[in-house]
Amino acid sequence: xxxxxxxxxxxxxxxxxxxxxxxxxxxxxxxxxxxxxxAFLSMLCQRPELLRKSVQMRNGLTIPLVMRWPMLGANLxxxxxxxxxxxxxxxRDRFVLSEAITYYEFTVDTAIAEEF
Amino acid sequence: MKFGLFYxxxxxxxxxxxxxxxxxERRIYHEMLEQVELAxxxxxxxxxxxxxxxxxxxxxxxxxxxxxxxxxxxxxxxRLSHGIVLTPPPYNHPARVAERIAALDLLSGxxxxxxxxxxxxxxxxxxxxVERGLKKAMWEEATREVCNxxxxxxxxxxxxEFFSMPARNVIPKPIQKPHPPLWVAxxxxxxxxxxxxxxxxxxxxxxxxxxxxxxxxxxYWRLVRExxxxxxxxxxxxxxxLNTFMVADTDEEAISRSAGGPGFFAYSLGYYYNPRxxxxxxxxxxxxxxxxxxxxQAEQDGRVTxxxxxxxxxxxIAKDEPTDEVQRALFRAARAGSAIxxxxxxxxxxxxYEEAHLDVLxxxxxxxxxxxxxxxxxxxxxxxEVLPEFKERHGTHTAWRREQLEGVEHLVNSTI
Numbered sequence: 001x002x003x004x005x006x007x008x009x010x011x012x013x014x015x016x017x018x019x020x021x022x023x024x025x026x027x028x029x030x031x032x033x034x035x036x037x038x039a040f041l042s043m044l045c046q047r048p049e050l051l052r053k054s055v056q057m058r059n060g061l062t063i064p065l066v067m068r069w070p071m072l073g074a075n076l077x078x079x080x081x082x083x084x085x086x087x088x089x090x091x092r093d094r095f096v097l098s099e100a101i102t103y104y105e106f107t108v109d110t111a112i113a114e115e116f
Numbered sequence: 117m118k119f120g121l122f123y124x125x126x127x128x129x130x131x132x133x134x135x136x137x138x139x140x141e142r143r144i145y146h147e148m149l150e151q152v153e154l155a156x157x158x159x160x161x162x163x164x165x166x167x168x169x170x171x172x173x174x175x176x177x178x179x180x181x182x183x184x185x186x187x188x189x190x191x192x193x194x195r196l197s198h199g200i201v202l203t204p205p206p207y208n209h210p211a212r213v214a215e216r217i218a219a220l221d222l223l224s225g226x227x228x229x230x231x232x233x234x235x236x237x238x239x240x241x242x243x244x245x246v247e248r249g250l251k252k253a254m255w256e257e258a259t260r261e262v263c264n265x266x267x268x269x270x271x272x273x274x275x276x277e278f279f280s281m282p283a284r285n286v287i288p289k290p291i292q293k294p295h296p297p298l299w300v301a302x303x304x305x306x307x308x309x310x311x312x313x314x315x316x317x318x319x320x321x322x323x324x325x326x327x328x329x330x331x332x333x334x335x336y337w338r339l340v341r342e343x344x345x346x347x348x349x350x351x352x353x354x355x356x357x358l359n360t361f362m363v364a365d366t367d368e369e370a371i372s373r374s375a376g377g378p379g380f381f382a383y384s385l386g387y388y389y390n391p392r393x394x395x396x397x398x399x400x401x402x403x404x405x406x407x408x409x410x411x412x413q414a415e416q417d418g419r420v421t422x423x424x425x426x427x428x429x430x431x432x433i434a435k436d437e438p439t440d441e442v443q444r445a446l447f448r449a450a451r452a453g454s455a456i457x458x459x460x461x462x463x464x465x466x467x468x469y470e471e472a473h474l475d476v477l478x479x480x481x482x483x484x485x486x487x488x489x490x491x492x493x494x495x496x497x498x499x500x501e502v503l504p505e506f507k508e509r510h511g512t513h514t515a516w517r518r519e520q521l522e523g524v525e526h527l528v529n530s531t532i
Contacts, residue, residue: 003338024313027345070306073249091249094277096256097345098310105306 005108010046010116013039017111020104029100030093036103037074037088043107043116044086050114051081070106072099117470117506117513118532120162120478121155121495122199122358123148125177128380128405128485135400141176147488149186151481151495156191158499159507161531162229163187164199164319164478169207170239173404174384181216188224195531196220197229199319199478200301203262204234204254205279206244213258214265214286221290228290229531231319232259233301237388238395254278256314256347259298263348266295294349297529299356308332308355312339315351315526317475324357326453326468333473337520350529353521354475359455359466361479362486363494367457373490374456380484383408405485455479459501470506473516475532 005021008014016039023032044050044066054062066086069076073092080087127144129136137143152163165183168175177183184196201213221228234255235241241248257276265271270285290296299317302308311318318336320329333355340353360378364370384404388394453469455462455477469477479498481491517532 003335003342025343071249072252075249096253098256098314099252101310101313102252102304102306105309109305 004112008108008111008116010111013042013111013116016042017104017108020100020107024097024100024104027097029095029097032100033074033095033103034090036100036107037090040069040103040107040110041086041088043111043114046116047114048084051084051086065110068106070099070102072102074103117466117474117510118161118476119498119503119506120164120195120197120356120476121152121160121482122478122480123163123165123177123183123482124168124175124381125165126174126381126384126483127176128173128376128408129403131403131406131409134403144176144482145183147491148183148482149190151488151491152187152194153190154492155495155499156194158495159503160194160495160499162195162197162476162478164197164229164231166199167202167207168235168237168240169202170243170399171237171384171388172400172402174381174388181220184220184228185223188220188227194227195229196224196227197299198231200231200233200299202235202240203232203258204244204246204251205258206246206254207240210258210262210279211265211281211284211286214262215288217262217296218266218286218288218290221292221296222288226291226296228292228296229299229317230262230296231299231301232262232316233319236303238391239388239397242395250278255300259300260347263295263298266290267349292529294527294529297350297352297354297531298348299352299354305332308336309339312336312353313343313345315340315344315346315348315353317352317354317356317530319478320355320357322357323359323452326472326474329355329357329469329474330472341520341524344524344526346526350527351524352530353517353524353528354530354532355473356476356478357469357474358478358480359453359469360483361455361481361494361498362490363457363459363462363497364490365458367461370457370461374486377484377486378480380405380408381480383411455498459497462498463502463505466502470509470513473513475513475517 005017020032020035050065053065055065056062066076066081075089075091077087077089125144127140165180166175166177167180169178180198187196202208217228217230234251257278261274265286270283273283274280299319300311301321302311302318303321308318336355362370362374364373387404453465455466466477481494
């Protein structure tokens with residue numbers, strides 16, 4: 001079972017995230033991070049307004065949604081966001097499970113919250 | 117549901133002086149010992165203490181293992197919980213962590229809970245040369261190896277990305293087998309799901325409402341059952357959240373006694389964890405408490421009530437609120453499930469966490485400029501007037517947990 005992944009309606013995106021989920025289950029975190037990063041970029045390309053969208057934090061303040069993307073080695077390049085052509089730079093070759101889970105959970109939650 | 121106390125060992129500077137009274141740090145350490153001794157006598161289940169470095173005023177708790185060692189000799193039953201140990205190797209060599217956890221377990225008769233984490237403040241990461249983008253990888257590698265060191269006889273050595281050491285027998289070994297229950301600090305929602313997948317208790321440091329807690333519970337337990345790859349040699353399925361805490365004869369009095377606590381907590385937390393302010397901190401030259409108190413009163417109140425309201429969104433806060441200031445504060449506290457008020461108010465508010473199947477509610481009593489005598493009174497009244505009924509009902513929760521764990525083949529060493 002993929003749990004809440006079933007709540008993602010966009011078939012292509014769900015398939016991509018399911019692939020990442022499979023990598024997590026097989027303890028292949030680096031592969032999972034690569035696939036999740038692609039999935040997140042595809043979300044931004046499909047809905048460019050997300051690049052400018054702000055989300056409310058629990059302290060009542062708002063920050064850009066893209067700033068919540070974890071910076072754990074698969075880093076969203078700020079200049080690329082400003083230019084409207086988002087890019088993720090991989091500054092590491094290898095990721096661990098907790099990092100991959102963090103990227104995966106963030107992306108699935110965002111997909112659900114943004115009703116993909 | 118079980119209950120714990122939480123300690124950052126906060127010490128605001130005096131408003132009108134550049135540094136503390138020479139006795140101030142000694143005083144808060146000894147007050148904490150007194151508070152936890154009382155909590156132990158009254159049947160509180162856990163005390164959690166943080167490890168932070170250089171975060172003046174916000175946390176003077178940089179050597180929790182020593183405080184825990186003192187507590188191990190002054191208490192009989194309360195669980196001594198690291199909330200958390202910073203496990204990235206630049207902070208603490210993994211072998212030293214394993215040795216200290218085991219030694220404390222021996223001294224306390226097997227009462228240690230091993231909370232782990234990585235912290236995210238610029239002051240700490242910069243002070244120990246921890247790169248922000250690597251801290252989670254460091255945490256995972258080191259935490260796994262600490263567990264191995266507590267179990268393997270001898271430990272076979274390790275060549276990792278962030279530390280290495282030859283084969284050694286890391287001694288002593290803990291009383292609790294295979295090792296004390298494992299936790300991880302979770303200030304982001306995603307980390308709770310990391311905890312589930314790695315078989316760790318989730319220390320929810322984000323002041324969640326009962327409703328937010330309820331949303332996480334089902335997914336957490338599903339992951340424990342279906343997708344768990346334990347980081348240690350036994351799993352500790354458990355969810356804990358923080359809650360602000362102050363008991364008094366009336367709700368208004370509790371709010372009044374509490375006012376400078378959570379407000380300062382939120383302010384100083386925001387200051388140190390925002391890279392722009394925390395990264396520019398001038399050591400020993402700032403007075404955060406004065407900055408906080410110099411905020412316009414409405415903003416101070418706003419911070420207090422936002423914190424009491426567990427940081428609900430502004431739209432949520434604005435909806436249906438009373439106009440009277442005190443009534444509004446109480447309204448927000450109730451909506452957030454806050455543990456501030458009379459024993460009746462608190463009982464009613466926190467019951468919602470129990471209904472959400474929370475395992476541990478961790479009460480933040482010592483913070484900001486709250487007074488020791490008020491904290492002692494709160495612990496006493498909560499322990500005698502609220503705690504007993506929750507203890508009576510805990511069997512129901514234990515049965516629910518058994519159902520959740522059906523089919524789980526991993527060894528479980530949880531103290532819930």
